[in-house]
Amino acid sequence: MSSSFSTGHPPHPEARRGSRGAYRLVRTPPDRTAPPVLDAAQRAVVDHRSGPLLVLAGPGTGKTTTLVESVAARIARGADPERILVLTFSRRAAVDLRDRMALRIGAARAPQATTFHSYSYALVRAHQDSGLFVEPLRLLSGPEQDVTVRELLAGQPELERLGLTHVRWPDELRACLTTRGFADEVRAVLARSRELGLAPDALDAFARRIGRPDWRAAAAFLAEYLDVLDLQGVIDYAELVHRAVLLARRPEVAADLAARYDAVYVDEYQDTDPAQVRLLHALAGGGRTLVALGDPDQSIYTFRGADVNGILGFPEAFPRRDGGPAPVQVLRTNRRSGARLLAATRLITQRMPLPRLPADKVRAHREPAAARDGGRAEVYTYPTPGTELDNIADILRRAHLEDGLPWREMAVLVRAGARSLPTLRRALTAAGVPVDIDGDDLPLRHEPAVAPLLTALRAVARAEAPGRSEAARGGEEREPRERDAVERVPEDREPGERDLEEPAPGSPELAEPPAPDSADLAELPASDSADPAEPSAPDSTDPAAQPRWLDTETALTLLASPLAGMDAADLRRLGRALREEERAGGNMVPPPSDELLTRALAEPERLAVHDPAYARGAQRLGALLRTARERLANGGTAEEALWDLWNGTPWPGRLERAA
Incomplete structure (x- = not known):
């Protein structure tokens, strides 16, 4: 047996060595950030060696910087990064902490930073019973949980009629079982019960003791809901942390967790719920090193289960090894x-009691020292919401134009983002104020990149809904309000000319329709109800009476969206060209441009003869809608149609280039 080898050059051509045009990969080490200058209080936290510690830190006091520096100092003293755990409330905060620790310490030496739910999921997965679950447990999203609860509630009357249900809702609540509001309340009760560690029988006993039949029904429903989740192999967020706590109480798991970490850090501790506090007892109880940072005055997530008593009771809940309360x-x-500005906020916080914490610590927390002078707090009241928005825009514009304040140094906070942000963005944009909305405050269906896709999907789904073809053959009847609006439009109006009350294309009302859920796509109405007084079959010679699956408002919204990318000038030029085309065809009184644009978009072959200089966006959008319609007509799913729409845009290429 023999072998041979050659040290010569390979037969395929090789790049010339040392050529001036060759590329060379160079590993650039990340820039290490210099240690910040810490004050005495921050240094005391950084120098903390062992045992529990509560850090009260208001906004702007350097809480995250202190946490990062404390971790860096612990590792510099010889601690193993893998034996340090950093927990926080939100995914965004976890990513920010990981990035800052990587810059400060180095990515290879940065400890684990994650959310409570992510850590709980990893713990549950690691100890999952393979005999009960063949596949890994899947985390149920919020909308999926909402659908599951609503479906179970909607099936209760039928199961009760057949005598197959164990849930007995009070008579006064039976009419509410199919409503969304009641489903939301039931879902909240289920989540709070698991966060408090209540099993269905414990909730039933509590409801029996206080005489609440509705809570007894909720306890029985909780048992049924948990059985359904187990059968489906899924788990919701509240149940996830609860099961992690149950796992952590097992002797073998508790011993493993106790020996796994030398120090546990918790950021935004005021946002924890009782279940997360119980998990922390398993991770770092018994006087072990637990550093919790938070501000009880910022506990604003009670609707998500957060309990401010967690931070108020920290010194007694996590005592030192000698039994004394944890230091603050x-x-x-x-x-x-x-x-x-600090003086103004102090007037508010002083009215909020903070019991159970040392009085001197509360006083120091409520009276922080300002690093600089200045600031201004003013209060304005307005007679109407519209006047309020106009004045907010005026204040921002004056600050930028007269005082020279950069836009990036301004912020507008709202109480209810889903309801207030669209209106606020429209008002500020109309006033010439650039707006950048925090992604966490904007529902996914309202994202500028998502809303047009959902609008297009809803349009083509309605067009291909069962029974739509029969309605189209008989002529598509429009709602009276829409039909009257079209008839009232002046014949010479251009696409950009609108009434004051009518939203312009691309405005939030049009660009942000509600997302179609699975029920919408599966059970869309076959056609709108027709007026019996109207003729069932329109005159085929009248172009305006031809069946059309796309309404005017949706068409203009899509044309002004990134799917087509047409501005007002392009819309006006294309509208005029379509009107001229109508006149050339013998119709001396053509319909309004908006109506012609809608027809052309529904029948994209009409756009092929127009100049791409102004019609390219409409041509591309028409082809996209036709492709999605064909997908649904051939039995495709809504997801496949949405994928066709996505692939037809320039966004995938942009993301690929950015990556």
């Missing part, structure tokens, strides 16, 4: 706000 440290210097 206060970050006292605010580097973000001016002295006047």
Whole structure:
């Protein structure tokens, strides 16, 4: 047996060595950030070696910086990064912490930073019973949980009629079983029960003791709901942390967790719920090192189960090894706000009691020192919401134009984002104020990149809904309000000319329709109800009476969206060209441009003869809608149609280039 080898050059051509046009990969080490200058209170936290510690830190006091520096100092003293765990409330906060620790310490030496739910899921997966679950447990999203609860509630009357249900809802609630509001309340009760560690029988006993038949029904429903989740191999967020707590109480798992970490850090501790506090007892109870940072004055997530009593009771809940309460440290210097603004906030926070914490620590927390002077707090009242929005836009514009304040240094906070942000964005944009909405505050269906796709999907889904073809052959009847609106439009109006009350294309009302759920796509109405007084079959010679599956408002919304990318000038030029085409065909009184644009988009072959300089966007959009309609007509799913729409846009290429 023999072998041979050659040290010569390979037969395929090789790039010339040292050629001036050759590329060479160079590993660039990340820039390490210099350690920040810490004050005495921050240094006391960084120098903390062992045992529990509560850090009260208001906004702008350097809470995250202190946490990162404490972790860096612990690793510099010889601690193993894998034996340090950093937990926080949100995914965004976890990503920010990971990035900052990687810059400060180095990515290879940065400890694990994750959310409570992510850590709980990893723990449940690691100890999942393979005999009960063949596939890994899947985490149920919020909308999926909502659908599951609503479906179970909707089936209760039928199961009760057949005598197959164990849930007995009070008579006064039976009419509410199919409503969304009642489903939301039931879902909240289920989540709070698991966060408090209540099993269905414990909730039933509590409801029996206080005489609440509705809660007894909720307890029985909770048992049925948990059985359904187990059969489906899924788990919701509240049940996820609850099961992680149950796992952590097993002797073998508790011993493993106790020996796994030398130090546990918790950011935004005021946002924890009782289940997460119980998990922390398993991870770092018994006097082990647990550093919790938070601000009880910022506990605003009660609707998600957060309990401010967690931070108020921390010194007693996590005592030292000698049995004494955990020490409390206060970050006292605010580097973000001016002295006047701090004084204004102090007037509000002083009215909020903070029991169970040392009085001197509360006083120091409520009276931070300002690192700079200045700041201004003013209160305005307005007679109407519209006047309020106009004045907000005026204040921002004056600050930018007269005071020279950059746009990036301004912010507008709202109470209810889903209801207020669309209106606020429309008002600010109309006033010339650039707007960038935080992604966490905007529902996915309202995202600028998502809303047009959902609008297009809803349009083609309605067009291909069962029974639509029969309605189209008989002529598509429009709602009276829409029909009257079309008839009232002046004949010479251009696409950009609208009434004051009518939203312009691309405005939030049009660009952000509600997302179609699975029920919408599966059970869309076959056709709108027709007026018996109207003729069932329109005159085939009248172009305006031809069946059309796309309404005017949706068409204009899509044309102004990124799917077509047409501006007002392009819309006006294309509208005029379509009107000229109508006149050339013998119709001396053509319909309004908006109506012609809608017809052309529904029948994209009509756009082929027009100049791509102004019609390219409409041509591309028409082809996209036709492709999606054909997909649904051939038995495709809504997901496949949505994928066709996505692939037909330039966005996939942009993301690929950016990556």
